[in-house]
Structure formats: C-alpha cells, structure tokens
Amino acid sequence: MSSESDIRQIVTRLLPAAEPMPDASDLIADFVISDLGDAVPVPAAVLIALVKRGMGYNVLYTERATALRKHSGQVAFPGGRIDPEDQDAAYAALREANEEVALHRDDAEILGYMPYYYTGTNYFITPVVAIVDPRAPFVPNPGEVDDVFEVPLETLIDEKSYSTFRAVYRGRERQSWQIDHDGHRIWGITANLTRRFRDSVLMEPHDES
Numbered sequence: 001m002s003s004e005s006d007i008r009q010i011v012t013r014l015l016p017a018a019e020p021m022p023d024a025s026d027l028i029a030d031f032v033i034s035d036l037g038d039a040v041p042v043p044a045a046v047l048i049a050l051v052k053r054g055m056g057y058n059v060l061y062t063e064r065a066t067a068l069r070k071h072s073g074q075v076a077f078p079g080g081r082i083d084p085e086d087q088d089a090a091y092a093a094l095r096e097a098n099e100e101v102a103l104h105r106d107d108a109e110i111l112g113y114m115p116y117y118y119t120g121t122n123y124f125i126t127p128v129v130a131i132v133d134p135r136a137p138f139v140p141n142p143g144e145v146d147d148v149f150e151v152p153l154e155t156l157i158d159e160k161s162y163s164t165f166r167a168v169y170r171g172r173e174r175q176s177w178q179i180d181h182d183g184h185r186i187w188g189i190t191a192n193l194t195r196r197f198r199d200s201v202l203m204e205p206h207d208e209s
Contacts, residue, residue, distance in 0.1 A: 007050060007057065007111075007131060013201045014112025018045075018089040018126045021116070029120040030192060041124040045089040046079030047097045048197055049108065049132040051150055058150035059194070060132070062100055063184065065146050075186045077127075077193065078103065089113065089126035101138040101148045108132045114197065119189055127193055129201070151181050156194060157202050165191065 021027075024041055049060040064074050078097035086092040090110050097103040114127040138148045155161050156179070165178035165187035177191040186194065 010129075010201050011111050014114065014129055016112055018113045018128075019116045021124050027118045027124070029118050029122075030189065039122050041118065041122050043082040043089075043126070044080060044123045045082055045093040045096070045126045045128055046077035046193070047093040047103075047108075048077060048114075048127055048129045048193075049097065049103070050111075050130065050153065052131065052133045053150070057131075057153045059153060059156060060097075060101070060103075060138070060148070060150055061184070061186065061190070062140070062145045063147040063149070065142065065144055074188065074190070075184055076190050079125075079128075082126075090128045090130075093126075093128040094130075100141050100145050102136070102141070103132065103138060104135055107134050114193075114201065117189065117193055117196070125189070125193075127197070129197075147184075149182065149184055151179070151186075153202070155181060156198055162191075162195060 021041065021043065027041060047060070050057045051060050060078065061075050062078055064076055078100050079093050080096040082089060082092040083095075086095065090113075094103070094105045094108055097108075098105060108130040109132075111129045111131060114129065117125040117127065119125065140146060140148050161179055161181075163178045163180075165176045165185075167174050176188045177195045179186040179191055179194060
C-alpha cells in the first residue's frame with residue numbers, strides 16, 4: 001500500500017464522523033486495572049498520521065517524555081484530552097500533534113475516524129486518521145516528548161511485525177500486541193490501536209496475509 005490510490009481506498013473503511021460516547025454503563029474497557037467508581041470517562045483523541053515519504057507512507061509515533069507523571073517513556077500516537085474549547089476530535093488530535101511535534105495543521109488532510117477505544121484508565125479515545133505531507137521536520141516538544149519516529153506502513157501491514165506483550169499488574173496478567181521497530185517497543189493501547197488499524201482499515205476484508 002504505497003500509492004495515493006491505495007490510501008484513498010481506505011476512506012471507505014473509516015467512519016465519516018467520530019462516534020458519540022455511549023452511556024458510561026455501556027462502555028467495556030480493554031483491561032480494567034482498578035475500580036473507576038462513578039468517574040466520568042475522559043474524551044481524548046489520537047492522530048494516526050500517514051506521513052508521505054518518497055514512494056510510500058509511514059505512521060507517526062512519539063516516545064513520551066520520561067519526566068511525565070503518567071505513561072512516561074512509553075510510545076504513543078500524538079494526541080491527548082479533548083478540551084472544552086476544541087471543535088471536535090480531529091481538532092484536538094491536530095492541536096496535540098502541533099504541541100507535541102510541531103505538526104502543522106495545514107499539512108494534514110483528515111480521512112476519517114476509527115471506532116472509539118475505551119481504556120482501563122477511563123479514557124474514551126477517538127482515533128483520527130489523516131494524510132500528512134509535512135512542510136518541515138517534526139520537532140519533539142521536550143516537555144512532552146523525548147523522541148518522534150516513523151514506522152513504514154508496509155511494516156505495520158506485515159503479520160510478522162507483531163508479537164505479544166505480557167506484564168503482571170496486581171497479580172493479574174495483562175496482554176497486548178507488541179511491535180519492535182528500530183529500537184522502539186510499541187505495546188499497550190498504542191499497539192492495540194495499531195493492530196486494529198491494520199486489521200480493519202489497511203487490510204482488504206478478504207486479505208489475511
């Protein structure tokens with residue numbers, strides 16, 4: 001999947017608008033790590049950026065700053081909470097990408113949305129998919145991001161790129177997909193979203209290769 005026409009075909013496998021949040025009682029988390037009680041789910045958005053590079057496309061990832069209080073050092077998509085002043089999930093995802101890695105809003109073309117992902121940490125995440133033709137290099141914001149890197153789309157399509165990450169938390173085993181690329185380990189929510197993107201958006205419905 002390297003041509004413009006290939007990329008355009010995936011629009012038919014995306015939602016034209018972000019899914020609304022259902023009642024909290026109807027949400028099922030990927031992995032429950034604690035009792036959230038009556039806590040209201042936190043709306044968030046991440047950007048799955050298909051970056052134009054030469055004859056193909058890469059997907060953009062960040063490595064969160066080690067000084068951050070939560071999820072420090074982990075690999076993530078650009079993104080974060082949807083603030084009250086954000087117009088929608090796409091606006092929030094692009095705002096966060098600009099703050100984190102200096103991705104210019106005008107360089108991104110929104111293709112569509114994936115179904116929401118609800119996390120055990122009570123985040124209601126909307127994945128926003130866009131083509132990005134960057135006018136300048138991505139620059140990590142040192143207060144939020146230690147590194148920014150890209151993974152070729154063909155690598156993410158390849159079944160052999162995926163393995164299983166396992167960790168024990170409070171006596172229970174937690175599993176997720178895992179992708180190792182050029183010294184970076186992608187696991188947890190980001191790896192699971194990447195796999196969902198691969199299976200439901202990048203692959204033809206009949207293609208299991």
